[in-house]
Amino acid sequence: MPETSIVIRTFNEALFLADLLEGIRNQTYQDYEIIVVDSGSFDGTVEIAGRFGVELVEIAGRDFTFGFSLNRGIVASEGRFLVLVSAHTTPVDREWLGTLVEPLRDPDVAMTYGRQMGEARSKFSERQDFLRTFGEERQVIQPPNFFANNANSAVRRDLWEKQPFDEGLPGLEDAAWAKYWMDRGYQVVYEPRAGIHHIHTETWPQVEHRYFREAVAAHAIGIRGPRHVSGEIARETWRFVADVGLALFKERDPRLLLEIARFRWAKGRGTARGLLDHSEAQIVADHQGFFFKDDVTAVVVTGPGHASHTMVTLPEMKPGDVVVRVEYVGVCGTDLELFRGTLGYFETGESTYPITPGHEVSGTVVRTGPNARTTVQIGDRIVIECIQGCGACEMCDSGEPIRCDDRKELGVMGLNGGYAKHIVVAGAHVHRIPDGLDLQRAALCEPLAVAVKGRRRLISALGPGRHHIGVLGAGSLGQLLALVLAREGHRVSLVDQRKSRLEAATRALPESEVSTDPASLWKCDAIAEVTGHSGVLEALLGGVGVGRTVLLLGFPYGKLDLNPERLVAQDLSLLGSVGSGPADFQAALEILPSLSLDEFLKSTFPLEAYEEAWTTHERGKALKVMLDVSGESEI
Known part of the structure; x- marks a missing residue:
């Protein structure tokens, strides 16, 4: 050693x-x-x-x-x-x-x-x-x-x-x-x-900023403050005069005079600003030595078939993090896969137990790290990206965090999710909720962002114009995709075996066509498969018309008996889309207020009733099931 x-x-x-x-x-x-x-x-x-x-x-x-x-x-x-x-x-x-x-x-x-x-x-x-x-x-x-x-x-x-x-x-x-x-x-x-x-x-602005932040820190820890400003100005004035004398009489280089003046101005101005800035100093003082380690209640999955509502200790905040009080979290099929251990990430080792599920989250910021407060403030109502890239690689720069080798996924892989009273997340991955949009509807932002990305990939393949698009699977994601497409003027047809879902779709989209027969979609310009069932996909690929485009938005499909010759012979275009990026989240937030979403908000449970919520989701008793984590709304 x-x-x-x-x-x-x-x-x-x-x-x-x-x-x-x-x-x-x-x-x-x-x-x-x-x-x-x-x-x-x-x-x-x-x-x-x-x-x-x-x-x-x-x-x-x-x-x-x-x-x-x-x-x-x-x-x-x-x-x-x-x-x-x-x-x-x-x-x-x-x-x-x-x-x-x-x-x-x-x-x-x-x-x-x-x-x-x-x-x-x-x-x-x-x-x-x-x-x-x-x-x-x-x-x-x-x-x-x-x-x-x-x-x-x-x-x-x-x-x-x-x-x-x-x-x-x-x-x-x-x-x-x-x-x-x-x-x-x-x-x-x-x-x-x-x-x-x-x-x-450094550049001159960088010089000023260096002395500004040092003065803010000095103010925060109590070794200097506003009463020292006059002394600092006097000292910098004296040093300016001394430097000028050295430049002229010792160095004999008058070219230094402008540099001396700019340095003393930048240093003096930055120092004075920092010592006089009470708000910055107070914010820094509030963060001094802060580590958010309170115990909070959460649902923790410790292994296949084993979950409990228990107390956990939040991880230490990093400077770029925020602490979020979770308000609502949507229940998703992925949560059940985590519980059962059937999620593919467990096979690859990318996801491990224990983990707290929940990736469809809305909440309120209750604490910010010192580097996060430039983009988000305490009290902001926010939603959180599920797929969180490193933020530094080429894939993240291009807005595709799903392709980042170091990505994490909230409540799925490497990050505990929203089945908890509070969570710690990177401030770079939160988005403010627009005024007028309530927190329960905002929790639909993540699945809507998935639909927005799927729509983007599909329309990019089809080209401009209005199209007839079939949606195979009228669950929550399928209906969100249908709402996004209909909003843009596309003709939408939905198929599902559950009549209750089709009735809900008709109420939200009266102009849509609904059916229980998948064959009714075969002649659409494109079909979005959203069920995630391998048998449904095999039937779709076997029956769809020549030259059609198929979007795979369901997940996962498991093993398929897929004949590539059929794809080639029928001139089919097969697209995949998974997750979403920051731009999709922002687009989802912008269109959320304009969508008819009442059918998604009819089944809500408190956090401790997560097992009942899972059962309701699994039996298809509601279009969407949510957990009211904060417990401040009526159940």
């Missing part, structure tokens, strides 16, 4: 990372391991880390905060000393690493940080600030100067285990950690002999 673990945070650091890793490799002190925590680099950073053989921890970009990334790297490490260094730095000499960790051998020392210096690529004023901030004399930092800097620091693992870095702060997680342990009698040591070159290549 190495004595020291070096944790490096990266995002697109290809320009600097190799120099840092080479500098570490050349250190005299060699008892270390390196962990690189990357948050979605696409410039070759990950490949560089691989060439150096370091351990790589990858996190989603939406979850990045300084504290979160450091904590994840430390969790993956083993050393009793933890060195934290910025990716855009290089050691000044071969003694940097050993010198930085040496003070931690003193049991009274919690943290050390080393000297930082600029170099030729650094902005002139920042080089001067490094010289002013990081002097040549060793110091034991004394309150109220709670300063430390994780661009070049080391901490003790035993103390980190008691107090990890704050994942809610937008900066100054280092100062907050130092303050915590200094308040408890430990020392923070500044060691100037442990030096690095620190290179920032």
Whole structure:
């Protein structure tokens, strides 16, 4: 086991990372391991880390905060000393690493940080600030100067285990950690002999934002606030004058004057904005050290045929997550497949027990991570995407998360679903519900999004114009597809063996044609098979007319006795469609208020009556069965 673990945070650091890793490799002190925590680099950073053989921890970009990334790297490490260094730095000499960790051998020392210096690529004023901030004399930092800097620091693992870095702060997680342990009698040591070159290549807006978020963090943890603004302005004014003097009389380079003015303006303005922004500071303070670990009631399937209504502990929130109070969740055949163990994902190992079902969810946001609040706020009424991709790959960028190799599916694969009072989900996968749309109807968004995607694929194959489309299976998904198609002016015919479903379809779509005879659809321009039954599909492919298009929207079909010669000889086009993407969800939300959905809202059960709800669904006693999870509506 190495004595020291070096944790490096990266995002697109290809320009600097190799120099840092080479500098570490050349250190005299060699008892270390390196962990690189990357948050979605696409410039070759990950490949560089691989060439150096370091351990790589990858996190989603939406979850990045300084504290979160450091904590994840430390969790993956083993050393009793933890060195934290910025990716855009290089050691000044071969003694940097050993010198930085040496003070931690003193049991009274919690943290050390080393000297930082600029170099030729650094902005002139920042080089001067490094010289002013990081002097040549060793110091034991004394309150109220709670300063430390994780661009070049080391901490003790035993103390980190008691107090990890704050994942809610937008900066100054280092100062907050130092303050915590200094308040408890430990020392923070500044060691100037442990030096690095620190290179920032920021734009001016990025400079301002860096100082803004650091000031917000300082305000939130109580080490600076609005009363310090005048002092900060005075200090930046004095430093502006000093920098101008150095540029003119020492460097003899008047070309630096504009850069000096822009740096001091960006730094001063960002700092003042952050210290004066009460709302931002309060939001950050609300998130400080927050981990949503309350026990909540949920339905948990622990194995084939075994489910219970029990208490579970929610997972830890990540910075990009939100906590949702579930209001309604639709019952789907997939939930029953999970319960029975017949879902295909179990055979492939993609889904495992225990799992909480439920992927047709509406709810209310009750907590947001610090990175999620730019898109969603506490109190927002939302729906949640079922298929959730990584958000960084080509497939996700193209709006097809079903093709993402790292996807998860809410309540199906890798993510606990909505049969629970509260759930934790990524904020990137929630959509606000339009005003005027109630939460029960909104829970139909997920199956409607599936229908929207199926319609998109079908009409793309058929081409423009109005078509006669048959829907084989008038259950909830079949009727949603029929509603979407009819809304666009297509002629729709539905077939189902259950007359109650056909009666419901007639009430929702009086202009539609209904029948119990599948052969009545054979001459339609296209047929959507929505039952998912292999025998029905075989009959369809054997009877449909020449040149027709068949959409497979039902799932799953199991084993089929399929004759490809029949498909070719009849000139059939066979399409598959499964799940939905973000654009389909948004489209579904936009059209939901215009659809006649009363037939879908007639059967609702409380969460604890999930078994009765499953029985009602399985026996076809209602077009749609829902669970009222919050228990705040009438049952």
